[in-house]
Amino acid sequence: MLQPDRRFRNFARRLQQRRRPDGNYNVLGMCSTGHGASFALISSRYGVRALNFERFVAQKYALLMAREELREVEERRGWIPSSIRFMLSNRDGTMPPVSVFEDSWEPFLAHLLRGLPMSTSDIDMVVGSESHFAINRRWMGRSLGTLFPNAEVHTDLEHHLVHRAQAYLASGFDDAAILTADASGEPLFRLGGRCLAMTLSHGASNSVQVFAEHTAPTSSPGALYGFINDYLGFESGEEGKTMGLSSFGRDTCYRALRSSLSLQDDGAFRFLDRETLIEALGSLGIPRREPGEPITPAHEDLACGIQLLLNDIMVNAVQALERRSDSANLCIAGGTALNSVSNEMAFRASRFKQVYMMPNAGDCGHALGCALHGERFLLKRRSLNSFAPGVLRASDLHTIDALGPPYTDEEIELALTQSGLPFRRVDAVHEYTAEKIAEGFIVGWFQGGSEFGPRSLGQRSILADPRSPSMKDHLNHRVKHREAFRPFAPAVLEERAAEFFALTGHSPFMLRVVAVLPEKISSIPAVTHVDGTARVQTVSAGAHPKFHAVIAAFGRLTGVPVLLNTSFNVAGKPIVETPQDAVDCFCSTNIDLLVLHDFVVEKEGAPGERTR
């Protein structure tokens, strides 16, 4: 609940802003959930920036909590308010890595704003969603008001409202039908303490009209999928593993359970409660798998079953949405929007002409959703065309996810010099890199600001040759050490995507799984999944000129304008952020070649184990 003093302070600060002669503004969004913490800046002068805290501290899912908040959680382990239980979502009930907010926010924010001539006193508005400040929101609100002395502070945005902002305000669409879907948001007083898990709405100009709201646990696609993910022995946050495994299974489990799924006209659904579902799985001969245990065909069938059930749920929700919204555009956000298989199924089963999923669609992307909401709906501003040339604008967000702070050539050179590694600068680095990939090199590729979302999209990528049937195993053996059933994804020139994939429109964020054209499967075996599909990224010259150039050069050399593109990290670690992180990852793995901007570092005798 908004405090009276905050209301007065915000009012005073709003008046102050109206008197600002230059009309500029800086909005800071922030979030911290069990999926991680992040900050996002939308500045009328300096554009959009966003960064996940986990990259900053090199610890996956790292959280920021107020000292007092952390103390309360630790003292009340036996009874943790339901509003923040989702922050403590590790399998064994332990806390994810937590940094104390008061000690950590300033260096993190300074890192996000690095190189910009601004300070905390230049922030006009701070926006966070209610779910992130659940246990001690009043304290946090007061604290933020002090930390950002000239800012309005809003920490009372509903969780799914922020998901809607993530989806719609970043989409570039003037109007759109909006589906949000996840495990759950926070308990809402207006719903008698229930938590939203799906909303159906329509956005146009400066308003969003909500058609339907569905609550957990009964209509929660994220909770259902997450439960089976857990049953299959994967951690929360590793739902992509269940999705990858699903392609290996048969539909036997799905056929056995489908009659228990009731789909409703308003997009809601009903399914078995947990106890009944566990009994049903037992009777189907599918045992719970503990982490590290072998994956059996029964587990593959269960993964297939839950994926097909999710597809049905999402198709039904999108079809319910298209009956209410007359838009030709569809936006999907919330953690379930990271399921690229069901995204594609739902889109294809609808009449929508275009689809947008924010690359950081889950809760960790809330910081950007908060900032976008603050700009458009609280400040009532729209940053279209208000930036200096060359600055990343909010209207660019539907094409690019490189929102991290950039690094200069001097900073890269310094990191390389300090590493002691021999390095050199190459003129046509895209040609050089393409040649090395065609020779079988595994390449660490570092360009510009990092991706905000969980997918590497050409800013912090590991690149390899997709033509080699053994490249997947080679890459896993040498660098990634991932489960063998998980596919690697292709990045293809946008203008040539239709030559290889059954794709309508674009897929700039690897959030659509489509069929590889049958005659092309043998050309790109390393990025074709067992069922003939691929989680494709289309790369445009406008959004990613350097990445586009290296794929095009590879295409000229080989006739295949496709590269294997996977995240620049090793198992269990976040994607690299700084040049130093990239150098460290290069040194600790068997990556053959490191490319940072135009600088290259090559290991002696690389590649150690050629595949071609």
Ligand SMILES: [Fe+2]
């Ligand atoms: Fe969510």
